[in-house]
Structures are given as C-alpha cells and as structure tokens.
Amino acid sequence: MSWGSRKTINMNYFPDEVLEHVFDFITSHKDRNSVSLVCKSWYKIERYSRQRVFIGNCYSISPERLIARFPGLKSLTLKGKPHFADFNLVPYNWGGFVDPWIKALAESRIGLEELKLKRMMVSDDSLELLSKSFVNFKSLVLVSCEGFSTDGLAAIAANCRFLRELDLQENDVDDHRSHWLSCFHESCTSLVSLNFACLRGEINFVALERLVARSPNLKSLKLNRSVPLDTLQKLLIQAPQLVDLGIGSYVHDPYSETYEKLKSAIQRCKSIRSLSGFLEVAPRCMSAIYPICANLTFLNLSYALGLHGNELTKLIQHCRKLQRLWILDCIGDKGLGVVASTCKELQELRVFPSDPYGAENAAVTEEGLVLISAGCPKLNSLLYFCQQMTNAALITVAKNCPNFIRFRLATFDPIKPDPVTNQPLDEGFGAIVQSCKGLKRLSLSGLLTDQVFLYIGMYAEQLEMLSIAFAGDSDKGMLYVLNGCKKLRKLEIRDCPFGNAALLEDVGKYETMRSLWMSSCEVTLGGCKTLAEKMPSLSVEIIDESEQMMDFSFDDRQKVERMYLYRTLVGHRNDAPDCVWIL
Amino acid sequence: MSSENDAGGLNLEATELTLGLPGNSKVTPDGGAKLGSKRGFLETVNLNLCDKDCGESQHEDAKSPVSKAQVVGWPPVRAFRKNATKNCKYVKVAVDGAPFLRKVDLEMYNTYQQLSSSLEQMFSCFTIRNYLNEKKIIDQANGMEYVAAYEDKDGDWMLVGDVPWQMFVESCRRLRLMKSSEAIGLAARTTPKSSSTT
Numbered sequence: 094m095s096w097g098s099r100k101t102i103n104m105n106y107f108p109d110e111v112l113e114h115v116f117d118f119i120t121s122h123k124d125r126n127s128v129s130l131v132c133k134s135w136y137k138i139e140r141y142s143r144q145r146v147f148i149g150n151c152y153s154i155s156p157e158r159l160i161a162r163f164p165g166l167k168s169l170t171l172k173g174k175p176h177f178a179d180f181n182l183v184p185y186n187w188g189g190f191v192d193p194w195i196k197a198l199a200e201s202r203i204g205l206e207e208l209k210l211k212r213m214m215v216s217d218d219s220l221e222l223l224s225k226s227f228v229n230f231k232s233l234v235l236v237s238c239e240g241f242s243t244d245g246l247a248a249i250a251a252n253c254r255f256l257r258e259l260d261l262q263e264n265d266v267d268d269h270r271s272h273w274l275s276c277f278h279e280s281c282t283s284l285v286s287l288n289f290a291c292l293r294g295e296i297n298f299v300a301l302e303r304l305v306a307r308s309p310n311l312k313s314l315k316l317n318r319s320v321p322l323d324t325l326q327k328l329l330i331q332a333p334q335l336v337d338l339g340i341g342s343y344v345h346d347p348y349s350e351t352y353e354k355l356k357s358a359i360q361r362c363k364s365i366r367s368l369s370g371f372l373e374v375a376p377r378c379m380s381a382i383y384p385i386c387a388n389l390t391f392l393n394l395s396y397a398l399g400l401h402g403n404e405l406t407k408l409i410q411h412c413r414k415l416q417r418l419w420i421l422d423c424i425g426d427k428g429l430g431v432v433a434s435t436c437k438e439l440q441e442l443r444v445f446p447s448d449p450y451g452a453e454n455a456a457v458t459e460e461g462l463v464l465i466s467a468g469c470p471k472l473n474s475l476l477y478f479c480q481q482m483t484n485a486a487l488i489t490v491a492k493n494c495p496n497f498i499r500f501r502l503a504t505f506d507p508i509k510p511d512p513v514t515n516q517p518l519d520e521g522f523g524a525i526v527q528s529c530k531g532l533k534r535l536s537l538s539g540l541l542t543d544q545v546f547l548y549i550g551m552y553a554e555q556l557e558m559l560s561i562a563f564a565g566d567s568d569k570g571m572l573y574v575l576n577g578c579k580k581l582r583k584l585e586i587r588d589c590p591f592g593n594a595a596l597l598e599d600v601g602k603y604e605t606m607r608s609l610w611m612s613s614c615e616v617t618l619g620g621c622k623t624l625a626e627k628m629p630s631l632s633v634e635i636i637d638e639s640e641q642m643m644d645f646s647f648d649d650r651q652k653v654e655r656m657y658l659y660r661t662l663v664g665h666r667n668d669a670p671d672c673v674w675i676l
Numbered sequence: 677m678s679s680e681n682d683a684g685g686l687n688l689e690a691t692e693l694t695l696g697l698p699g700n701s702k703v704t705p706d707g708g709a710k711l712g713s714k715r716g717f718l719e720t721v722n723l724n725l726c727d728k729d730c731g732e733s734q735h736e737d738a739k740s741p742v743s744k745a746q747v748v749g750w751p752p753v754r755a756f757r758k759n760a761t762k763n764c765k766y767v768k769v770a771v772d773g774a775p776f777l778r779k780v781d782l783e784m785y786n787t788y789q790q791l792s793s794s795l796e797q798m799f800s801c802f803t804i805r806n807y808l809n810e811k812k813i814i815d816q817a818n819g820m821e822y823v824a825a826y827e828d829k830d831g832d833w834m835l836v837g838d839v840p841w842q843m844f845v846e847s848c849r850r851l852r853l854m855k856s857s858e859a860i861g862l863a864a865r866t867t868p869k870s871s872s873t874t
Contacts, residue, residue, distance in 0.1 A: 180749035185768070185777040237756065263756040291756065372760075396760050421761075446751060449758040478751055503751050536752075562750065587749070 109134075113142045122147045141165055148172070149607050151189060151213065152632065155663045156197035167206045168232075169198075173213035175610050175657055176560070177585055179237065182612060182655065184638060186670045189213045193668075199226035207232040207258075214238070220245030224252035231283075232258035242267035243294065250276035257310075258286040268294030275300040284308040288315035290339050290370060298324045306331045315339025318372040323351045329358035337391075338362070339370035347378055356381045369393035369419075374400050379408050386411035390438075393419040395445045406431045417441040422457045422478060429461030433468025441474035446505070456505065459486035466493035474499040482539055483511045487521025491528035500525055501536035507563040507588075510540035517541050523548035526556075536560040546570040550577025558583040571595035575602050585610040593620030600627050608659040619649030621656055625676035632665055633658045635674040755779065765845060769795065771853040772822070782845045788837050792824070795853070822853045 116139055119125055129139040145168040148154060159166070173189020191213045198205055205227045215238045223230070230253045243266065249259065250273050274297050277284075284304070289296070296319055305311060305328050312335060314328065320341035329335070345352050365385045374397050389412050394400060400408075401423045409415075409428075415436040422444050424432075432439070442465060444457055459482045466472065466489065473496045482504055510517055518539040526532060526549050533555055537545065541564035549556065550573035557580055565571070571591040574584070575598070584606065592615030603609055603624075618635065625633040636655040665675045758781075759766050765782045778798055785791045824836035828847040836844070836851070 177749070179754045180752045181755055181779060182749050185779070237754065263754065265756060395757075398761060445757065445761075446753060447761060449751075449753055449761050478753075505751055507747065507750050560752075562752075 109138050112138050116142055120145075144168060145207075146170070150659050150661075151191075151194070152666050153607070153659060153661045153663075156194045158663065160197060160201045160203055164203070166203050168209075169194075169205065169207070170209040170211075171213060172211045173238075175585070175608060176212075176583070177587065177610055177612070178212055182587070184636065184670065184672050186214075187636065187673060188666065188668055188670070190668060191215050192219045195219045195223050195226070199223075203227075204229055206230055207234075209234040209236070210238055211236040212238065214240040215245070217241050217245035217248070221248040221252075224248045229255060231255055232260075232286075234258065234260040234262070235264050236262040237264065239265035242269045243271035243273045243292070244269050246289075247271045247273035247276045250274065250281075251278070254278065254281060255283050256281065257283050259284075260286055260288040260313075261291050262288065264291050266292055268292065270294060272297050272300070274304060277304050279307070282307045283310065285310045286313035286337075287311065288313065288339065290315040290317050290341070290372070292317045292319075295319045302327050302331065308332070309334075311335065313337035313367075315370060316341035318342055322355060326351060326355040326358050329355070329362055333358075333361040334364055335362055336364050337367040337369075338365050340368070340372075341370055342373040343371050343378065344373050344375040345378060352378070352381065360384050363388075365389070367391040367393075369396075371397035371400060374398075376400070376404050379404050382408065383411045388414060390414055391417040393417075395419040395421055395443065397421070398447065410435050412436060414438055419443040419445070421445050421447040423447045424457070424461075426457055426461035426464065429457060430464045430468075433464045436469060438471060439465070439469040440471050442469075442472065443476040444478055445476075446478045456480035459483045462486060463489050466490040470494060471496065473497055476501045478503045478505070480505055481509055481512050482518060482521065483513050484516060484518055484521035484524075485511075485513070487518065488524040491521075491524035495528045495530070497525065497529040497532055499534040500529065500532060501534065501560070502538045503536065504538045507538055508540045517545070519544040519548065523552075526552040531555055534558040537564055538562065542566050543570040543573070546573040550574050553578055555580055557581060559585070561586045561589055563588045565589045565591060568592055568595035572598055575599055581605075582607045584608075586612070586614060588613040590615055592616050593623075596620050597623060597627075600624055603628065603631055603658060604660050606660070608657065610655075610657050611653075612655040614652070616653055616656060617649060618647055618651050618653055621653055622649065622676055624658070630660055630662075631658050632661045633676045634669070635676065636672060637674070638672045765848075767826075767848055767850050769798070769851040769853070772855050772858070780851070782848060787841055788844075791836075795824070795851075823856050824851065824853055826851050 112135070116125070116128060119128060122145070125139060125143060129136045140162050142165060143163045144165055146159065146163055146166055147170045148159070149172050151171045151173050159169075171191065171194060173191075174183055174187060177183060178187070189212060191210055196219075199222055205223075206229050208223065208230075209232075213235075215235065220241055223233075225248075233249060233253075233256075241264075246259075246261075246266075249256070256277075277300075281304075285308075287304075287308075296317065298320065301320070302324065305314065311332050314332065314335055314337070316325065316328075316339055318341050322342060322345040325340060325343075329338075345355070359381055362385060366388060368382070368385065368389055368391070371394060376399060379400070386408065392409075392412055392415055394405070394408075398421070401421075405420075405424055406428050409418075409432055412418075413435055416438050418432065418436065418439060418441070420428075420432075420443070424444070429444075432442075444461075446456065457477075457479050459479065462475075462477060462479070462482075463486050470493060472494045475497065476499075479502070482502060511521070518537075519542055522535075522537055522541070522545050526535070532553055535549070535553065535556060535558070537560070543566045546565060546569070549559070553559075556578045559574060559578070559581065561584075568591055570589070571586070572595050574581070575595070585608075587610075589611075591611065596611070596616050597620060621633050621635060625631065634657045635653050636657060637653065639654070669675055755766055766779045767782060769778045769780055780791075780794065780798070782791070785794065825833050826836050826844070826848045827833055827850045829849065833852075839847075
C-alpha cells in the first residue's frame with residue numbers, strides 16, 4: 094500500500110485514537126520504527142503508544158532518552174557485549190552493565206513489566222532494585238549474563254508478586270545457597286515459565302514442589318542438574334499441563350518404583366511439545382520418554398552427554414513431528430541419516446561438538462549434512478560443527494535446501510580445505526549464498542580466499558550478520574562484503590588479513606550498521622584513529638590487555654589487537670575499563 | 677597426552693607462543709605475516725602448557741608438556757557450553773591489583789607447575805620461580821610476594837597446591853593471586869577440614 098499515493102485517503106483526517114488503534118496491530122519493531130518516520134504526527138502517536146522496545150546495543154542510546162521518548166514502555170530488551178564475547182575474546186569487565194538502566198527506569202514513572210537481557214553484566218543489587226521498583230513486573234529473561242548470584246534471584250522471587258516468567262538461559266550464576274526458591278510467596282500463583290537449568294547448585298526440592306503445585310498456569314519448567322528423578326515425577330503429577338519441559342537429572346534404576354511412577358506421570362503429560370535437559374542421564378532408560386516423543390516439535394539434547402548410539406537414534410525415531418533439533422556430534426553421520434528419514438518437518442538443526450576442542454573421532458562430516466539436506470527440505474536454520482566439509486556437499490545442500498535463513502558452519506580446523514580436492518571452500522559457500530536468497534545470517538569456516546567474499550557481495554542481498562575467521566587474502570575480501578551487502582548490520586571478523594584500506598574505504602557504511610568487530614587483523618591504530626576522526630557518530634573502541642595500554646606507549650603503525658566499533662546517538666560511554674581505549 | 681605435533685601436523689614447537697591473545701606485542705611468531713599474506717593461523721595457536729624448558733627437557737620427571745594446542749576461541753562454542761561438556765572447567769582468575777579478570781580452563785593442565793606457568797604468562801608483571809610445587813609468585817618490579825589461593829566447593833578459600841591435582845580441579849571454583857600478607861590465616865588443607873573458617 095502506498096502511503097504517499099494521492100488516491101488514498103489522508104490518514105491524518107482521523108483522530109489520534111484511531112491511528113493509535115491501527116498502530117496496535119503493528120507489532121514488529123522494524124515496522125513500528127518505520128511508522129515513526131512517516132511524519133511528525135505519526136511519530137508522536139507511535140511513541141506514546143509503544144510498549145515494547147528492542148535495543149540491540151545498550152551503548153547506542155541512553156536510558157534517559159529511552160524513557161523520554163517512550164513513556165508507555167512496558168517491555169525492554171537490551172543486549173550488551175559483542176557476540177565474540179561468547180568465545181572469550183572480550184575481557185570480563187568490558188562493559189554492558191544493566192545497573193544504570195534499572196536505576197533510571199526505577200526513578201522514572203515507567204511501569205516496566207518485562208526485561209530481557211543478553212550478554213549483560215547484572216548485579217544482585219540491580220536485581221533487587223528491579224524487584225522492588227515495578228509493581229507489575231512480570232517477566233525476567235536473562236541470556237548469557239553474569240555478575241549475579243542466587244541472592245539476586247531470591248530478591249526477584251520475594252518481591253515480584255505477579256511474576257509470570259523467570260527464564261535463565263546459560264548464565265554464569267554464583268551459587269550462594271540462598272534458598273531462593275523458598276522466597277516465592279505462598280500467594281504467588283502466577284508463574285507460567287520457570288527455567289533454572291543453568292544453576293549449578295542445589296535447590297530446595299520441597300519448595301519447588303509446592304511452587305509448582307500452586308502454579309496452575311505453569312507451561313514451561315526447566316530444571317537444573319540437582320533435581321533428581323523422584324522430584325521430577327512428583328512435579329509432573331502436579332503439572333500435567335506442561336508444554337515445555339527441561340529434565341535435570343535422569344538417572345534411575347529401571348526396576349524401581351520411582352521409575353514406574355515416572356512412566357505413568359509422563360503419560361499424563363499430553364501437552365509437552367518441547368523437551369530439553371537430561372543434564373545427567375543413565376543409558377538404557379529413555380523408553381519412559383517415548384510416549385511424549387510423537388508430539389514433540391523441539392528437542393534439545395545438546396547437554397545430554399550421557400546419551401549416544403542406539404539410545405539416541407531410537408529416541409529420535411519416535412519424534413516424527415520435530416521442527417527443531419539441537420544435538421551433540423556423537424550422533425554421527427549415520428545418526429543424522431536417521432534424523433533425515435524421520436524428521437520430515439525439520440526446520441532448524443544445531444549440531445554441537447561433544448568435545449569442546451573438537452575431537453576427530455566423535456565428529457560429524459559433510460556426509461551427515463548432505464543426508465539431512467536430502468531428507469529435510471524445510472530446513473532453514475543450521476549450526477553445524479564438523480570435522481570437515483567439501484564443496485560438493487555444500488553445493489548439494491544449497492540445491493536441496495534453498496530456504497536457509499541462518500547458515501553457520503564451523504570446522505574444527507578453521508582453515509581446513511576440501512579434503513577431497515584440497516581446494517578452498519569458496520565454491521561451496523558461493524553456492525549457498527546464490528541459492529538461498531533469503532539468507533540473513535552466515536558464518537564461514539574452512540580454507541577460504543577472497544573469492545568467497547566476491548560471491549557473498551554479489552549474491553547475499555538479504556544478509557544481516559556475517560562472521561568470518563581465518564579467511565581471505567587481502568583487503569578486497571572485506572571490500573566485496575562492505576560494498577555488496579546492503580542490508581548488513583553486524584560484521585565480525587577475526588584473524589583475517591584485512592587492513593586500513595578496507596576499513597577506511599567507505600566510512601559512511603558503518604552508520605548503516607549496528608557494529609563491526611575486527612580482531613587480529615591488519616588494521617593499525619592510525620587507521621582506527623582516522624576512522625574515529627571522520628565519523629563522530631561512531632564509537633571506536635580499542636581493546637588491549639597488554640602493558641602498553643597501561644603506559645599509553647602505542648605507535649600509530651601498530652596493529653590493534655581488537656577493535657569494536659558501533660554507531661551511537663549518545664557519544665562515548667564512560668564506564669569502560671582500563672583495557673578499553675575509546676578513540 | 678598428545679604430542680606437540682597435534683592440530684594437523686603443524687610445527688607448533690617452532691612458534692612457541694604464549695597465552696597472550698593474538699596481536700600481543702610479546703609474541704614473535706616464526707613465519708611472520710608477510711604483506712598481503714593471510715594472517716597466519718599458526719600465529720594464534722595457543723600453546724597453553726609449554727613452559728620454556730619443555731623443548732629440551734632432560735628431566736625424566738618433568739611433566740609431559742602439551743596436552744592440546746588450541747586456538748583461542750575456536751571452535752566457537754560458548755564458554756558456558758564448554759564448561760558443561762566434558763574435559764572443560766573454566767574458572768575465573770583474579771589478581772590483587774590487576775584491573776582485569778581472566779578465565780582459565782583447568783582441564784587444560786596436568787600439574788600445578790603447568791598452571792603456574794600459564795598464570796605467569798597471563799598476568800605478565802609477575803614471574804614464577806621455576807620450582808616444582810613452589811607456591812609463591814614474585815612480582816619482579818616491587819618484590820611483592822603473591823600467593824595463589826582458590827575458593828573450593830564449600831566456599832572456603834584454600835591455598836593452591838596442598839591437595840592432589842585432580843582433587844583440586846574437581847573442587848576449585850575460582851582462583852585468586854593474593855598478596856602474601858593477606859593470605860595469613862588461609863587454611864592449608866591437610867586432613868578433614870575444621871568447620872571454622874577465616
């Protein structure tokens with residue numbers, strides 16, 4: 094529909110309330126952002142009616158400006174550290190502190206109800222402040238955060254009377270043995286989702302049982318390793334309405350009464366569509382799970398180290414409706430063949446390494462991926478850690494699965510060529526970007542030359558995020574990408590021979606992107622300084638933990654260890670540690 | 677544990693790199709990056725364990741040097757996930773007076789000696805006396821003595837080095853290099869712990 098067309102009725106003849114009502118139906122962030130740019134009056138109406146805000150880089154805007162623009166804010170998502178922080182490439186204290194956000198929100202009149210944080214530093218104090226400042230607070234989701242302990246969780250449990258969701262995903266939480274589960278009030282009956290799978294310590298089983306018993310709306314429950322089987326069985330009896338279950342410990346004696354009780358409890362859980370956990374699992378005990386497999390759409394066995402071989406494949410053979418599967422590479426190529434012939438609805442596959450450093454014996458190869466692509470034409474999202482990959486395989490995969498939105502490959506040897514032809518994997522990845530016209534996210538691996546970047550620049554028109562490691566021959570590689578990928582938002586590069594010429598060719602490009610990360614490349618301090626000078630709307634950070642940072646004894650000709658730059662509306666942050674130099 | 681020629685036959689001994697992240701000026705790689713050539717994968721290989729003597733060790737009981745040659749941050753698996761899978765145990769390391777924390781994977785090492793060499797390289801202003809079971813670390817600049825301590829599963833701070841290595845790995849939650857003066861009163865665990873803590 095053309096907003097500017099003279100044939101349409103001028104929407105501004107309608108009172109604001111009507112427009113506001115129309116905007117209610119526009120929920121995606123992108124669309125609402127577009128709406129706000131149409132004209133001043135739409136901007137005004139949109140900002141007063143906006144309830145959900147997503148901030149992809151917490152340093153791109155300040156809490157004060159957020160609060161000023163969106164007084165009706167109810168739900169906030171914030172992301173902190175750059176993605177490569179996941180792989181230990183960012184210092185622990187780099188930044189991403191949520192504290193100033195919570196303080197500012199607490200002092201305002203914002204009625205915050207939902208907070209979702211990813212890769213942020215969270216303190217117990219800020220959790221306590223959060224829990225006490227917002228009467229209607231309903232949902233806290235923390236993903237890959239750290240800096241807090243179970244004391245902070247105790248505050249949330251104790252003070253958030255109407256809490257619906259407490260979802261902790263892969264956080265590094267200090268265990269202070271706080272009995273946080275017992276801190277939920279007896280009158281708190283509103284829980285819909287509780288996920289504490291990432292907690293390392295013990296919890297109070299009785300408190301958990303009572304909490305679940307008084308939460309009739311509980312749909313999602315994910316337990317940590319400490320929760321034994323007989324507690325699980327009791328919980329399932331109380332909550333047969335569960336849709337999403339994460340099992341903690343699954344170790345038992347198959348001849349015990351507990352196991353029998355578990356079997357009948359599971360059979361009553363007819364709504365479970367999503368299963369994960371098995372943080373501890375005894376082999377040969379999975380048959381109790383089979384009754385719920387038929388309806389599963391999401392199965393996450395990526396932490397189930399104790400499951401392999403036949404046990405694993407037999408389980409999967411019961412899961413015909415699976416749409417998303419997260420698995421360890423001990424499944425092997427043959428096991429992936431079983432997946433391919435069973436899971437015809439599969440859309441997302443993630444295969445993680447069972448040995449964190451990539452053992453040669455346990456891995457999967459290109460064969461498994463080819464089998465999957467042949468059997469699962471709906472596949473659109475892939476994360477695949479493998480021992481090797483070939484161009485032929487990638488070309489076949491590209492032909493079989495043209496619908497990829499996310500394609501991430503990691504070979505254990507990051508510069509491994511095609512083992513059959515000894516060639517780089519340029520042609521294979523080229524086929525992927527050419528065939529998958531909707532590709533938004535791509536991670537490359539293996540021996541790669543500038544050629545692959547030529548292909549990416551030429552074909553990957555929808556690409557928003559690109560991760561590159563140990564690839565390319567010259568600045569041309571990076572330039573192909575910067576010039577070609579018009580929708581690029583995040584670019585992260587490590588150990589590539591890209592230098593100042595590539596970095597500085599089109600400095601305006603970075604204003605159209607969220608961020609650029611370059612580590613162990615050829616860019617020098619001088620190049621970064623030039624960039625920072627030309628683009629005041631960017632924050633250019635140099636991250637370096639060597640003694641030279643302490644002495645400021647840097648030479649412009651020196652290569653920078655790590656550079657992270659991002660666009661920002663609020664200038665340089667003031668919370669950077671000593672190892673970060675903002676130019 | 678496997679030999680130095682792991683990771684696809686690369687000659688890692690020749691590069692003898694430290695723990696420092698790539699680009700660290702202390703690194704002097706053998707095959708330096710020529711103009712226009714790809715930044716060497718070799719340059720970033722991280723020999724976590726090789727202390728300077730391992731190449732020509734004459735001591736029979738010198739600990740076997742390298743268990744695995746690693747590239748920092750590769751394969752790209754989240755630290756949380758690495759910790760959950762076998763053979764990986766990341767703990768935070770803090771040094772009194774240093775403005776940053778690091779994380780080390782205890783499973784990468786076989787002995788206290790290897791751990792202390794690695795710590796020396798990481799917090800470069802200290803040097804370690806090269807004796808087996810030496811628990812003290814001396815700061816060359818100001819002669820301050822540092823002692824390595826760890827927080828165990830029960831939350832108590834213990835001196836590093838008093839229990840068998842595997843038991844230490846099992847129970848260590850975090851490490852701290854603290855000034856000797858502050859370490860007074862830390863229990864060296866010899867027999868069953870007393871219930872009183874400092």
